[in-house]
Amino acid sequence: MMRQTKINLTVFVILLALLIGAPFLVDEVPLRLMTEMCYMALFAVSLNLLLGFAGMLSFGHSAYFGIGAYAAAIAFLHIEGIGLISGVLLGSFAALIAGAFFSLLLNRVGGTAFAMLTLAIMQICYSIALKWRNVTGGDDGLGGFDVPDLNIPLIGTIDMFESAHVYWFVLVIVSIMLFITWYLLKTPMGRSIVLLRESMSRAGFLGYQNTMTKFFLFTYTALLAGVAGSLFTVFQQFVSTGSADIFRSIDAILMTVIGGVGTFAGPILGAAAYIYLSDWLSDITARWQFFVGLLFIVLVMWYRGGIMGILTSVRLKISSGEKVKEAQGD
Amino acid sequence: MSEILKLYGVEHDFSGLQVLFGVNFHVLEGERHALIGPNGAGKTTVFNCITGELHPRKGQVLYKGNNIVGKRPFRIAREGMARSFQITNIFFNLTVRENLQSAILSRLNRRFNVLKWISRMDDVNDEADRMLELLGLREEAEMPAGLLSYGQQRALEIGLTVSLKPEMILLDEPTAGMSKEETHHAVDLIRSLTEGISMIIIEHDMDVIFDLADRITVLQYGEVICSDISSEVRVNDRVREAYLGEEGD
Numbered sequence: 057m058m059r060q061t062k063i064n065l066t067v068f069v070i071l072l073a074l075l076i077g078a079p080f081l082v083d084e085v086p087l088r089l090m091t092e093m094c095y096m097a098l099f100a101v102s103l104n105l106l107l108g109f110a111g112m113l114s115f116g117h118s119a120y121f122g123i124g125a126y127a128a129a130i131a132f133l134h135i136e137g138i139g140l141i142s143g144v145l146l147g148s149f150a151a152l153i154a155g156a157f158f159s160l161l162l163n164r165v166g167g168t169a170f171a172m173l174t175l176a177i178m179q180i181c182y183s184i185a186l187k188w189r190n191v192t193g194g195d196d197g198l199g200g201f202d203v204p205d206l207n208i209p210l211i212g213t214i215d216m217f218e219s220a221h222v223y224w225f226v227l228v229i230v231s232i233m234l235f236i237t238w239y240l241l242k243t244p245m246g247r248s249i250v251l252l253r254e255s256m257s258r259a260g261f262l263g264y265q266n267t268m269t270k271f272f273l274f275t276y277t278a279l280l281a282g283v284a285g286s287l288f289t290v291f292q293q294f295v296s297t298g299s300a301d302i303f304r305s306i307d308a309i310l311m312t313v314i315g316g317v318g319t320f321a322g323p324i325l326g327a328a329a330y331i332y333l334s335d336w337l338s339d340i341t342a343r344w345q346f347f348v349g350l351l352f353i354v355l356v357m358w359y360r361g362g363i364m365g366i367l368t369s370v371r372l373k374i375s376s377g378e379k380v381k382e383a384q385g386d
Numbered sequence: 387m388s389e390i391l392k393l394y395g396v397e398h399d400f401s402g403l404q405v406l407f408g409v410n411f412h413v414l415e416g417e418r419h420a421l422i423g424p425n426g427a428g429k430t431t432v433f434n435c436i437t438g439e440l441h442p443r444k445g446q447v448l449y450k451g452n453n454i455v456g457k458r459p460f461r462i463a464r465e466g467m468a469r470s471f472q473i474t475n476i477f478f479n480l481t482v483r484e485n486l487q488s489a490i491l492s493r494l495n496r497r498f499n500v501l502k503w504i505s506r507m508d509d510v511n512d513e514a515d516r517m518l519e520l521l522g523l524r525e526e527a528e529m530p531a532g533l534l535s536y537g538q539q540r541a542l543e544i545g546l547t548v549s550l551k552p553e554m555i556l557l558d559e560p561t562a563g564m565s566k567e568e569t570h571h572a573v574d575l576i577r578s579l580t581e582g583i584s585m586i587i588i589e590h591d592m593d594v595i596f597d598l599a600d601r602i603t604v605l606q607y608g609e610v611i612c613s614d615i616s617s618e619v620r621v622n623d624r625v626r627e628a629y630l631g632e633e634g635d
Contacts, residue, residue, distance in 0.1 A: 242503040244496045247488055254477035261437065262550065263463040263492040272498070 075227060079220035088291075089335055091223045093328045094230045095287040099304075100311040100323035101237060102280035107309070108318030109241070110273055111253030112166075115305050116174030119158075119181035120278040122300020124151040124285025126185060126192060129295040132201040140206045140216065140290070144229065147286030148279055154181075155278020159271050166256075178302060185297045197296030203289075216290060226287045233283055238320055240276075249273055310352055316364030325363045389448075390415045390554055390584045396435055396445035398428075404608065405431050408445065411603040411613040413554075419586045420595045420616075423605035424628065429588045430472060432605065433556055436586075437469050438462040449554070463492075466553035470543045470560055472588070478532035482523050485531050485542060486514040489549035513549075520579065521545045537568040541575060554584040561591060573598060596620070604628065 074081070078090055099121055106112045128147030131138055138146075158177050165173055185192045192198060203216040206225060214221050240246050248269045251259040256266050289295050298304070307330070308323075315326020333351070337344035359365055392412040398405055405428045413419045421429050434440040436447055438459040446453045454462055477485050490510050491497060504510065518524045521541050526534060531542055540560060547555055560576060561569040573594055576587075589595050595602065596616055603613040604625050611624045619625055 239503075240500055242505065243501065244491045244499040244504060247484070247491065247504060248497050250480070251477065251488060254479060255475055257439075257459075258471075258475045258477065258546070259488075260459040261463050261469050262489050262546065263460050264497055265460045268498070 076224075079223055084219055087219050087223055089331060091219070091226050091291050093331050094223075094226045095284045095291065096307070096311065096331060097324040097327035098230045098233055098287075099281055099284035100308045100315070100327045101234060101320070102277045102284065103305075103308040104312045104317065104323040105237070105249065105273065105277050105280075107312055108322070109246075109253060110249050110270075113171045113309075114174040115171060115302060115309075116158075116176075116178035116181075117277070117281055117308055118300050118302065118304035119178040120151040120155055120281035121285040121288070121304055122181055122185060122297075123154050124148055124282030125289045125295045125299040126198065126285075127151070127282075128286035128289040129198045129201065130191065132203060132289070133198060138204060140204045140225075143204065144283065144286040144290065147289065148282040151282020151285065152275055152279040155275045155282075156271070158278075159274035162274055163267050163270050175302070178300070178305060182297060182300050182302075185300050192297075195297055197294060199294040201293070203293055222291055226291060229283065229287060233280055234324070237280065241320060245269075245272070310348070312362075313352065314355060314362050316362035317360075319362075319364040322362055322364040329363060388415055389413065390450060391436070391586075392446075392448040393432070393436070394446045394448065396432070396442045396447065398431055398435055398440060398442045406435070406442070406608040409605070409608070409610055411610050413584055413586060414601070415584055416582055417584060417600040418580075418598055419584075420599035420602045421586055421588045421605060422590070422595060422602060427605040428608040429605055430558060431608075433469065433558055433586075433588065437467065437556060463550065466550075467556070468547035468550045468552035468554075469556040470547050470558055472558040472562060474536075474539050474543055476531050476539060476543050476546060479530055481528050482531055482534065482542060483514050483518065483527045486517050486545060486549055487511070489546045490514060490517075493550050517545055517549055521575070537564060537572070540564065540572060544572075544576060544579060548579045548583075552583060554586075555580055557585065557587045559588050559590065561589065561594060569594065 075090075079087055082090070099117070102120075103114065103117045106114050106117070124147040126147075127150035128143050131143045131146045135143075161177070162170060162173060186194060188194075205216060206214040206221075208214070214225075216222055216225070241249075248259075248264055251264055252266060252269060252273070260266055285299060288299060311326035311330045312323045313326070314330055315324065316322030330348070334344055334348060337347050341347075355362055361368065389412045393409050396406055396409040409428075409432060421432065423429055431440065435442045435455075436449075438454070438457050438461065441456055445455070447455050449462070449465065449467065454465070477488065480488070487504055487510055490513050491499075491504065491507075494510070496507075496510075518527050521544075523534075523538060523542065523545075526538065531539065534542065544557070544560060547557070557576065561572045564572060569591060577598065587595075587598065589598075599616055601613070601615050602619040604611050604619060604622075606628045611628060612619055612622045614622070
C-alpha cells in the first residue's frame with residue numbers, strides 16, 4: 057500500500073516536471089498540440105463528471121465551451137485594457153451563468169430525455185453563434201484581437217505571443233482547475249454526485265436533495281467547460297462556430313471513453329491519446345476519422361475500462377506476479 | 387403512548403385504477419407495527435404515500451402531528467423517517483463502507499461539504515466501523531456492495547436506514563427471498579438495531595410477524611379490515627376470511 061503510493065507520487069512528479077519542461081524539450085508544433093491537450097483534458101474531465109460520476113450522458117457540453125470561448129473573445133475585442141486573467145474569468149463566468157440557467161430545465165428530466173435536451177440546448181447555442189452575426193461574426197468567426205499580456209504583481213509581464221508562454225499559462229490554469237476537481241470528488245459533495253449515478257431514489261430517502269446536487273453539478277461542469285473554452289480563445293486568438301458544434305461534444309465523449317469513463321485520470325489520458333492519434337493519423341490519411349471510429353468500437357466491445365482499465369489490469373497482474381514470486385521465495 | 391403516525395382517509399389511484407380506498411390506521415410511539423395483506427392489497431402503495439414517493443389523492447398522513455402529504459421524500463427523510471425497499475436499493479458500485487458513510491453524512495447534514503475529505507472525517511468513519519460491526523460486515527467493508535450475498539445486501543439496506551438514526555422506520559419485506567435461517571438472522575438483526583424506534587414492517591412470513599409485531603394492520607383490496615394488537619388480529623373473523631377463503635368461517 058505505502059509502496060504503491062510512493063510509486064504513484066514518483067510517477068506524478070516526473071510527469072509534472074516533463075510537462076513544465078516541455079517547451080525546452082519539444083518544438084513549436086508539438087508544443088501547440090500539447091496546449092490543445094491541456095484545455096481539452098479539462099473539458100473532457102468536466103464531461104466525465106456528468107457521464108462517469110453522475111451517470112448522465114450529455115451531448116451539449118460544447119455549448120458551455122463555446123460560450124466560454126466567445127465570451128472571452130468578445131471581452132478581448134471590446135473591453136479596452138482588459139487583463140488576461142479578467143478575460144478568462146469573464147468567459148468562465150458566462151459559462152457558469154449559462155450552466156445555472158440551463159440546469160433549471162435539465163434538472164427536470166433524466167435518461168434519454170436528458171441526453172436529447174442537452175442536444176437541443178447545444179443546437180440553440182450553436183445557432184446563436186452562427187446567426188447573431190454582428191456579435192459573433194457568424195461563420196467568419198471572431199478574430200483580430202490581441203490577447204493581452206499576463207501581469208503578475210512583483211514578477212512582471214509575460215506576453216502571449218510566445219507559444220511557450222501560452223502553454224505554461226494554459227497548463228497552470230488547467231492544473232489548478234483539475235486539482236480543485238480532484239479534491240472535490242473526495243469530499244461529501246463528490247459523494248453526493250456519485251449517488252446520482254448509483255440510485256437517486258435511495259439517495260432521496262436518505263435525505264439527499266438530488267435536485268440541488270444536480271444544480272451544483274451542472275453549474276460546476278459548465279464552469280470547467282467555460283474555463284477550457286476561454287483558454288481555447290487565448291490559444292487560438294480566434295473563435296469560430298467550430299468551438300461550439302456537436303463535434304466538440306463528441307470529441308470529449310470519445311476522449312472520456314478512450315481514457316476510461318468514471319475515473320479521474322481517464323479523460324486526461326484520453327484527451328492526450330485522442331489528440332495525438334488524430335494528429336498522427338491525419339498526417340497519414342485523410343480518412344483518419346474512420347480509424348478513430350474503429351478504435352472506439354474496439355474499446356467499447358473489448359476494453360470498456362479504456363486506457364485506465366488496461367493500466368489497472370496490468371498493475372494488478374504485476375502485483376499478483378510479485379506476490380507469487382514472494383510466495384515461491386519463502 | 388401517543389401516536390407518531392396517523393393515516394386518515396388516504397386514497398390513491400394509478401391513472402384511474404383505484405388502489406387505496408380510504409386507509410385509516412395509526413402507529414404508536416416506539417411500537418413495532420406490521421402491515422399485512424394478500425398480494426396487491428396496496429401495502430407498498432401505503433408506504434409510498436407515507437414516505438413522499440407518491441402523493442395520495444385524498445386524505446391525510448399525520449407524522450408527529452403534522453400533515454406530510456405533498457412533501458418530497460428527502461424532506462420527510464430529514465424529519466426522521468427512514469425506509470427500506472422490497473427490491474434491494476443500495477449503492478451497488480460503492481463499497482459497503484462508502485454506503486454507510488453516505489447515510490451517516492446525510493444525517494450529519496454534511497451532504498454539500500466541499501472542504502473536507504470523507505476519509506479524514508474521523509467521527510463518520512468511526513460510526514461506519516461500529517455499524518459494520520453490528521451488521522457483521524466487517525470483513526466485507528471494502529467490497530463493492532453489489533458483490534455481497536443477497537442476505538448481506540438486505541442487511542446493509544437495513545443498516546443504511548438505521549444509520550439515519552430515525553424516529554420512525556419503514557421496512558418493506560426485509561426478509562423477502564431469504565431462507566429460513568437467513569430470515570431468523572435478519573429478524574434478530576432488525577430487533578437489535580431498531581430498539582425503541584417506531585417501526586412499520588410489511589411482511590408475508592406469519593412467524594416473523596407474530597414474533598416481531600406489537601400491533602398489526604390488515605389491508606385487503608385497498609381497505610383496512612382490521613387494526614389491532616396481534617392476539618386480537620389472530621382470531622379476527624374477517625382476517626381469517628381474507629387469508630383462508632370463504633370456508634374459513
